[in-house]
Amino acid sequence: MSIRDKTLSSDINNFPRYRMVLSCKAASLLDYIQTQHDNFIKLVNGYKQNIISNKFDIRSKRILTICLMFAFISANSYFLLKNLINYSTRNNVIIFLLTVSFCSMLLFGHHRQKQKAQDVLSKNPINFLCFLAQITFVTFITIPFILYIHASQNNIFSDIIFPFMPTLIFGLFCIYHFRVSSFIIFFISQIIFLLKEFNFVSQNIYFTLEGVEFFTCNIIILAVFDYYRTSSFFAFHEKTTSHRSKEIIASITQENQQAAYCDPITGLANRRQFFVDLKAINTPCKHDGIPFSVGIIDIDSFKRTNEIYGHDIGDIILDRIGHRLCLALQQQALVYRIGNDEFGFILPGNKDRNILSQQATHIVTAITHPIRVHNNNIIISCSVGCAMSYLHTADSTQIFEHADYALYHAKRGGQGQVVVFDVGHELELREMALIEQAMEKADFEKEFFPEFQPIIDAKNHRIVAFESLARWYSPSLGFISADKFISIAEQTGTITRLTPLLFEKTLKEAKKWPTSIRVCFNLSALDISTEKQIDRLIDLLTQSGIAPERIEFELTETAVMHNFTAAFMNVKKLQKTGVSIALDDFGTGYSSLSHIQSFPMNKLKIDRSFVTDLHYNNKNYKIIKSIITLCQEMNLECVVEGVECEEEVFLLSNMGIHFMQGYYYSRPMSSENVINYISKYENLDTID
Numbered sequence: 001m002s003i004r005d006k007t008l009s010s011d012i013n014n015f016p017r018y019r020m021v022l023s024c025k026a027a028s029l030l031d032y033i034q035t036q037h038d039n040f041i042k043l044v045n046g047y048k049q050n051i052i053s054n055k056f057d058i059r060s061k062r063i064l065t066i067c068l069m070f071a072f073i074s075a076n077s078y079f080l081l082k083n084l085i086n087y088s089t090r091n092n093v094i095i096f097l098l099t100v101s102f103c104s105m106l107l108f109g110h111h112r113q114k115q116k117a118q119d120v121l122s123k124n125p126i127n128f129l130c131f132l133a134q135i136t137f138v139t140f141i142t143i144p145f146i147l148y149i150h151a152s153q154n155n156i157f158s159d160i161i162f163p164f165m166p167t168l169i170f171g172l173f174c175i176y177h178f179r180v181s182s183f184i185i186f187f188i189s190q191i192i193f194l195l196k197e198f199n200f201v202s203q204n205i206y207f208t209l210e211g212v213e214f215f216t217c218n219i220i221i222l223a224v225f226d227y228y229r230t231s232s233f234f235a236f237h238e239k240t241t242s243h244r245s246k247e248i249i250a251s252i253t254q255e256n257q258q259a260a261y262c263d264p265i266t267g268l269a270n271r272r273q274f275f276v277d278l279k280a281i282n283t284p285c286k287h288d289g290i291p292f293s294v295g296i297i298d299i300d301s302f303k304r305t306n307e308i309y310g311h312d313i314g315d316i317i318l319d320r321i322g323h324r325l326c327l328a329l330q331q332q333a334l335v336y337r338i339g340n341d342e343f344g345f346i347l348p349g350n351k352d353r354n355i356l357s358q359q360a361t362h363i364v365t366a367i368t369h370p371i372r373v374h375n376n377n378i379i380i381s382c383s384v385g386c387a388m389s390y391l392h393t394a395d396s397t398q399i400f401e402h403a404d405y406a407l408y409h410a411k412r413g414g415q416g417q418v419v420v421f422d423v424g425h426e427l428e429l430r431e432m433a434l435i436e437q438a439m440e441k442a443d444f445e446k447e448f449f450p451e452f453q454p455i456i457d458a459k460n461h462r463i464v465a466f467e468s469l470a471r472w473y474s475p476s477l478g479f480i481s482a483d484k485f486i487s488i489a490e491q492t493g494t495i496t497r498l499t500p501l502l503f504e505k506t507l508k509e510a511k512k513w514p515t516s517i518r519v520c521f522n523l524s525a526l527d528i529s530t531e532k533q534i535d536r537l538i539d540l541l542t543q544s545g546i547a548p549e550r551i552e553f554e555l556t557e558t559a560v561m562h563n564f565t566a567a568f569m570n571v572k573k574l575q576k577t578g579v580s581i582a583l584d585d586f587g588t589g590y591s592s593l594s595h596i597q598s599f600p601m602n603k604l605k606i607d608r609s610f611v612t613d614l615h616y617n618n619k620n621y622k623i624i625k626s627i628i629t630l631c632q633e634m635n636l637e638c639v640v641e642g643v644e645c646e647e648e649v650f651l652l653s654n655m656g657i658h659f660m661q662g663y664y665y666s667r668p669m670s671s672e673n674v675i676n677y678i679s680k681y682e683n684l685d686t687i688d
Contacts, residue, residue: 263337265315266322271338274346275396281346282396285389291351294403295333295344295360295386297325297367300415302341304564305378313373317380320371328366329359353388353420360384360418368416383410387421405429436488438474448472448498450506451668454677455520455639458649459658463681465518465552467661468506469668470498486524495524500536507544509671513678520552520582525562528555534570538577548578552603556584560599571600582639586627597634604631608642608662615647628656 261273269277281292299305299321306314318337325335325343333347350356363384370377385407387399402421409425410417419425442448452466472480489495503521510519527533541548553574560567560583571581582603606627610620624640631638640652643662652660669677 263322266319266337268322268326268335268337268343270336271344274336274338274344275400277334277336277346278396278400281348282389282399290349292389293347293350293356293386294389294399295347295356295363295384296338296400296403296407297343297345297363298383298385298407298411299341299343299367300381300383300411301561302380304561305380307565309373309376309378313376313378316373317371317378320373321367321380321382324366324369325363328363333359351388353422356386356388357418357420360386360420364416364418381415383407383415384418385410385421386419402426402429432484432488434477435480435485436492438477438480439485439488439492439494442472442474444497444501447474448501449671450502450509451670452509452674453661453668454666455659455661456665457658458653458660461681463517463678464659465520466510466513466674467520467554468502468522470502470522471668490524490526493526495526496530496533499524499527499533500540503537504540504544507540507546509674510546510550511544512675515547515550517678518550518552518580520554522554522584523559525556525559525567528559528570529563529566531566531570531573534573538574541577541579549580552580552582554582554584554605555601557586568599575600585641601636603637603639605639605641605661611640611642611644611648611652611662614651621651624652624657625655632656 261270261276262268263270278294284290285292302314302317305317309317318341322335322337322343325345329335329345329347333345336344336346338344347356347359350359364382367380367382370379372378385403385405387402387406389399402425405425405428406419406421410419413419449471450468451471452468454463455465455467456462457464470482470486472482472485474480486495489498506519506521510517513519527537541551553571555567555571575581580603581601582605583599583601584605585607586604604627606624610623610627612620614620614624628638630636637659638657639659639661640657641661643649643652643660643664645664648662649660649664666677
């Protein structure tokens, strides 16, 4: 059965989840902007590096850079030591400690990560106006220092610390980041210092250049410290946000776990929980020999109920059914909703087949009572299939499959039926498995073929049609009954391949018959509910060249009710081509008079079960009489199946039925024998 998707009930608070989703989206947007910015920086750096990489590879560039840096640092160290000689040992120690401390701070703060200088600056979260404000602030700080250094000569700050500080900062910046752009800045700073030492520039020009260099150093320091400040803020924010996110995720996880194992409509445990519990119960029961029973309850024609009353009322009905199940089982069993219109139960400790059957019958009785919803008295029926664990040594999944197969038998028997799985069903399952395996390996073109059974006009003694019946001869299993392999083909979906093949072969044979003889062809539930299959059949009919008026498609009530809306639309599509529609096996399915009235069809076929013992079964006689009256009122043709004796022909003819089909006239025959059978009736006015 198909499972209809349902959203969680509205009482679940989804606000934390939405807030987390919005936060994630905002973070994703910021990450995207940052990624685009980093990509731009990489592009610029790549362009700069490509200028050098045209002549040197990466290794050569690094060797050259290290050599030049070593030369510059050696030169600066020489000038530094030369100036330090003129000052006291204490000052030398102070300068040394300041230098080492500053180096250690930078190296330890970055953990020697090889990160681009541009990346450090690009992660500064301040906007452009704030950045301009910081530049202005640094400028005002730099100017007093320049004026002070220019005014005071021959002291340790102006002669040593101030000239050496840009060298130290830029040197560490280059060593740390190891990028061409930083190396260029470092190179410029050294040029300025060397020009002054060798008196290539005047003192004023030197202090001007030093002021520019000092300004640049302050900008770098400010950016680095601002980066660490914002990094610490984001680390704290990330920690608090992460804690809040964990709380939200834990809340959502709890809600999801509840939704994962609980049905939101009925409040019962769902299909997933059913199998979890079934496995948990089955394991100790197999070891200790404690029996238990499994039941599957299917609501008859619930899809049609949804179509008539709507899904909202359908949900209310499901909730009421779940409540009735719990009351009917009186806490003796675990109750579940395992599908759209399916419920399940596990009954521990039961080993009596009769008790299980009585319990299932009690469930059917409890559910069958009308359900009143919005002034509507809705009558619901159900079918129940059960299986008992003590009969099997199988695992929990196979026990469920046995109960499902029992449900399949219950559905075939009509509405409100109860079937308990037994040994006979187990043999059928094995046989079905063999048939399914043979069907998977079958050569459809060679093994499947149609046989034909005539439909006779008993009044005029002539053939009006032949019904095409599917046949299968398997090399491994021999002839297989259509009642067995058709149901398997429908369950596995193989019927979508089989139907077009048999229809094409049927049309090929029908072209050999007189044009006055029609051909009847059966369609399954899957055929009439699939639009592509209908289109395929129409194409085959068009290609055959046979007049559509000669074709009659037969549908069972069960097939129509499988998906009434889709069947209605597809049958209307078939009728537009000119074909006729017959409702087969009438009286044995799940349809009602309202369905018959609205469904587009031209003929009713009365099931053979009503013809059996017609000559002494007064009830069957009245049923057939009522169907004949119905057909006359609705202007429908009527055909009776299963006619096997002359007495039945006589009674049916007196009741006003003229079209008959059954062994009395002929058993299904091969295509080769159809022509001979037709010739037998060509010039006869009566049937002996």
